[in-house]
Amino acid sequence: MAQVDMHFLTLTEEEIIQYQQKADFLHIPLCQILFEENKIEENQYLMLLSKEYDIEYIKDLSELVKNEQSNWKIENEVICSFPLQWLRKNSLVPIFYGEELILAFSDVKAWLLNQEIEFTLGENIVRPILAEKNQIQILINIAFNETSTSNAEDFLQKNDNDEFNFDEDNISDVLDDSNEAPFIRFVNHILAQAIRLGASDIHIEPYRDESRVRFRLDGILYDRHKLDKNYHPAIVSRVKVMAKLNIAEKRLPQDGRITIALGEREVGLRVSTLPTSFGERIVLRLLEKSEKVLSLTELGLNSECLKTMYNFINMPNGIILVTGPTGSGKTTTLYAALQEIASPNRNILTIEDPVEYELEGVGQVQVNSKIGLTFASGLRSLVRQDPDVILIGEIRDTETASIAVQSALTGHLVFSTLHTNDAPSAISRLLDMEVEPFLLASVLRGVIAQRLVRVLCPHCKEPYLPNAEEKQRLGTAISYMDKHLYKEVGCTHCMHTGYKGRIAIYEMMPVTDMIKKLTAEKKDANTIREAALQTGMYSLVQDGMVKVAQGITSLIELARVINV
Numbered sequence: 001m002a003q004v005d006m007h008f009l010t011l012t013e014e015e016i017i018q019y020q021q022k023a024d025f026l027h028i029p030l031c032q033i034l035f036e037e038n039k040i041e042e043n044q045y046l047m048l049l050s051k052e053y054d055i056e057y058i059k060d061l062s063e064l065v066k067n068e069q070s071n072w073k074i075e076n077e078v079i080c081s082f083p084l085q086w087l088r089k090n091s092l093v094p095i096f097y098g099e100e101l102i103l104a105f106s107d108v109k110a111w112l113l114n115q116e117i118e119f120t121l122g123e124n125i126v127r128p129i130l131a132e133k134n135q136i137q138i139l140i141n142i143a144f145n146e147t148s149t150s151n152a153e154d155f156l157q158k159n160d161n162d163e164f165n166f167d168e169d170n171i172s173d174v175l176d177d178s179n180e181a182p183f184i185r186f187v188n189h190i191l192a193q194a195i196r197l198g199a200s201d202i203h204i205e206p207y208r209d210e211s212r213v214r215f216r217l218d219g220i221l222y223d224r225h226k227l228d229k230n231y232h233p234a235i236v237s238r239v240k241v242m243a244k245l246n247i248a249e250k251r252l253p254q255d256g257r258i259t260i261a262l263g264e265r266e267v268g269l270r271v272s273t274l275p276t277s278f279g280e281r282i283v284l285r286l287l288e289k290s291e292k293v294l295s296l297t298e299l300g301l302n303s304e305c306l307k308t309m310y311n312f313i314n315m316p317n318g319i320i321l322v323t324g325p326t327g328s329g330k331t332t333t334l335y336a337a338l339q340e341i342a343s344p345n346r347n348i349l350t351i352e353d354p355v356e357y358e359l360e361g362v363g364q365v366q367v368n369s370k371i372g373l374t375f376a377s378g379l380r381s382l383v384r385q386d387p388d389v390i391l392i393g394e395i396r397d398t399e400t401a402s403i404a405v406q407s408a409l410t411g412h413l414v415f416s417t418l419h420t421n422d423a424p425s426a427i428s429r430l431l432d433m434e435v436e437p438f439l440l441a442s443v444l445r446g447v448i449a450q451r452l453v454r455v456l457c458p459h460c461k462e463p464y465l466p467n468a469e470e471k472q473r474l475g476t477a478i479s480y481m482d483k484h485l486y487k488e489v490g491c492t493h494c495m496h497t498g499y500k501g502r503i504a505i506y507e508m509m510p511v512t513d514m515i516k517k518l519t520a521e522k523k524d525a526n527t528i529r530e531a532a533l534q535t536g537m538y539s540l541v542q543d544g545m546v547k548v549a550q551g552i553t554s555l556i557e558l559a560r561v562i563n564v
Contacts, residue, residue, distance in 0.1 A: 046106070046130045053108055061095075061104060061131040062138040071098045075492060079143035080196055081120055083189050092117075093139045100126040106133040144196070183234045187242075191269075191284075193224070195262045200286060200327065204239070206232045206279035217495070218454045218502050219327065229278075236273070236280045243271040251275055257354070258284075270354060287356045296336045300503040302546065305538055308446070308508040313337045318445035319408045321395075323420040329452050329504050330417045331356050334391060337415065338362055341389065349385055351378040352393035367393070375400045383407050392416040401433040408443035422540065423447040423509035424529040427519050441511075441519040449507035449540060451561045453553045454499035460491035461498070461551070470555060473564065477545035486551045503552060505562075507540040 016030075019039075023030040031048035034040045040048075043059065050057035058064065064072040074095050079087070087093060092105040094117060103114060103125045114125050190213055194202050199215035211232040213225040227235070240247050243256030258269040270285040296309060312320045320337075322330045335357055342348055342361045350359075353367035353375070363385070365378055375392060376399040382390060383403070394417050395401050408414045420426050426447045430440055463484035470485065471478055488498020509515070512535045518528050533539065544558045558564055 042106075042132055046132065049108060050130055055108070055128050055130050057130040058104070059132075061129075061135040062142075065095065065139060065142075072096070074139055074143060076143040077197075077495065078121060079140065080193055082117075083185060083192065084140065084144055086185075087140050088137065091133050091136050093136050093143075094121065094125070095139065097126075102126060103128045104131045104136055104139075105129075106131060106136055183231070183238050187235060187238045190225070191260060191267075192262055194284075194286060195265065195267055195288070202282075202284040202286070204232075204235060204282040204284075206276065206281060208278055211235070211279075218497075218499055219452060220454075220497070222495075232279050236282060239271060239282055239284070240273070243269075245271070245273065250280055268354070268356075287354070293335045293339055293357050293359065294332060296340050299333060299336055300547075301506060302543065305506050305508050305543065308510060308538070309337070309448070311510070312446040312448070313341050313413075315413055315445045317408055317411045317413050317443075319404060319414045319416065319443050320445055321416055321418055321426050321447045323418045323423060323426045323447060323449045324451060325419060325421075327452070328450055329502075330450065331393075333448065333450060333504070334415050334417065335359060338389070338391060346388045347386055348389040348391070349382050349387040350391035350393070351375060351382055352391070376403060379403045379407070383410075383412070387412060389413045389415070394418070395430070395433070398433045398435075401430055401435050405435055405439050405443055409439070420449070422525075422529065423449040423507045423537065424532055425525045427515075427528055428525040431519075431522055437520045437522050441516040444511045444516075444519070446511055447509045449509075450504045451540060451544075452502040452504055453544065453547065453561050454497075454557050455501045455503050455552055456486050456488055456554060456557075457491060457494035457498055457500040459493040459500075460489040461486045462489050463551075473555065474545050474549055475542075477542065477549045480546050480549035484551070485548065485555065487554050487556070499557065503547065505540055505543040505547060505558075506538070507543070508538045510536070512536075 019033050020030050023033045029049065029052055031040065031045050031052065035042065035045035046057045049055065058072075061072065064070045065074055072095065074093070078094050078096075082094075090105070090110050090113060091107055092103060092110040092113065095102050095104050101121070101123050103111070103117060105111065105128065108130075111128050114128070118124055190202060190204075194215050197215060197217060199217050200219075201216040203212075203214040203216070203221065205212045205214065206229065208229075210229055211227040212223060213227070214221045215224050216222075237247050240254075240256075242258045245254045245256045253275065254273045256271040258271060260267055260269065265288060268287040270287070272283045272285075274281045274283075296306065301309060322333050324330050331352075338348060338350070338359060342359065344361070347363075348361070349363045349365070351365045351367060355364045355366045358364070365373075365382065367373055367375060367378060375394070375396060379390075379392060379400060380403060390404075390407055390412050392400065392404055392414065395404060404414050404416060418426050418429055420429050424447075426449075427440065427444070430444075431437060463486055465483070466474070466481075466485045474481065490496035490498045494500040509532050511519075512532075514531050514535055515528060518531055529537075540562050541564055544553075544562060544564065547553050548555055548558055555564075
């Protein structure tokens with residue numbers, strides 16, 4: 001072998017024999033000893049390994065993957081199914097040749113991990129290949145959207161000697177896999193994966209025979225992992241430790257918070273546990289603290305709605321309400337409004353549960369019911385702080401509603417949210433909370449209802465000619481259509497869902513004299529809605545149909561979100 005396979009060596013026969021003896025003693029290939037002793041280059045080492053183990057060696061693998069004409073490709077989701085640090089530590093990466101799953105590595109010992117990889121992916125590896133270590137690192141970095149290996153390594157390793165401590169004062173990075181405990185690594189992996197995918201919620205759910213992890217992406221729940229039921233208690237305990245909950249209490253629901261980092265991104269998580277017949281169920285709501293607060297012009301408001309919104313937020317006093325179900329983007333809209341009117345000559349205060357994003361120049365108070373700081377008690381203190389503008393996270397009860405109305409009557413501009421299906425129903429809800437009709441009529445300035453619809457993936461959406469029924473459903477919005485509507489298809493860019501991202505649709509109801517009169521008379525929501533439409537209310541259906549006609553979303557998606 002020394003004469004045939006190692007003709008490029010400058011070693012003497014004696015030196016080769018010495019290295020061979022050392023390799024035999026350590027039970028490793030001769031080429032590995034030569035590589036570790038810097039007697040051969042990495043590509044020579046891999047060529048020798050290839051012959052010894054009959055594993056194909058692919059030179060310049062990353063260039064082949066980048067070449068669109070090549071059959072070699074990577075799928076980011078597949079690679080991101082594994083912790084970043086683990087992939088780097090083992091110098092391996094799962095890739096594809098056509099439809100075949102291949103495992104690329106620079107050290108043959110990595111092949112011992114093939115079963116673990118197959119288990120995680122639920123797919124069999126067809127064959128292994130050898131590639132240079134730096135080529136594998138490049139592919140890992142591409143999948144994790146990193147530009148610099150060294151910078152990422154520095155950040156990952158800066159807390160290598162620390163224990164995982166997820167409190168507000170010592171935020172740990174979930175990419176740092178220095179802790180080898182399998183359940184800690186698995187929970188970190190789930191969190192990192194959810195953050196990268198842009199999930200809004202993580203569900204960890206026990207069933208009779210298995211546990212399931214699901215992510216909510218663009219408002220829809222998708223299965224991500226299935227686990228042996230025996231592992232569930234350990235995973236629940238790990239999350240509870242991170243959220244500083246009582247591990248021993250398994251009979252009562254608990255709520256907590258976690259703050260973590262993923263690279264340079266800081267993310268807050270609201271944790272809720274619920275005992276069920278098969279074990280404790282956990283839901284984590286993700287709130288990315290480093291995420292930029294959108295401006296009003298970035299919300300997806302058309303020119304008519306934007307004009308109405310500016311009229312609302314520039315009112316000198318009164319109440320502006322944003323309504324919609326949980327997760328419909330109400331807080332994002334309110335933050336955009338506050339950001340628009342924030343200035344040095346205005347004192348803006350908020351009371352929220354929780355404070356989701358930090359706003360420059362705005363005083364934000366977090367509700368803490370454990371110490372008696374509720375919306376109502378906090379709001380009483382807020383009005384004594386000489387505010388010009390007040391944001392109440394949600395009007396939940398009669399007391400909060402009453403204080404909000406009193407604040408508006410005394411010259412404050414009050415923003416808040418309600419859980420109602422449309423704008424007119426907000427008036428009925430406040431009347432149900434025993435707000436005096438004549439007071440509500442005098443302070444309410446406008447109501448905004450909203451929903452989030454999924455945006456068609458720009459890479460795969462497909463045009464089609466609408467039929468007569470679809471044209472009729474579009475109504476006046478048909479003027480925004482060119483010749484086609486669009487439907488979802490599905491591709492790798494959108495995880496084969498056909499949609500990527502979400503946009504809001506809005507209903508804008510200015511409180512006109514007619515609506516004030518109906519409010520004072522305690523009329524029902526349907527009567528108020530009819531009057532609002534007659535006096536120029538822009539409805540959810542109108543805005544949704546315009547976005548369908550513009551090719552932003554589809555009729556199927558709009559019908560999923562609202563009744564059309």
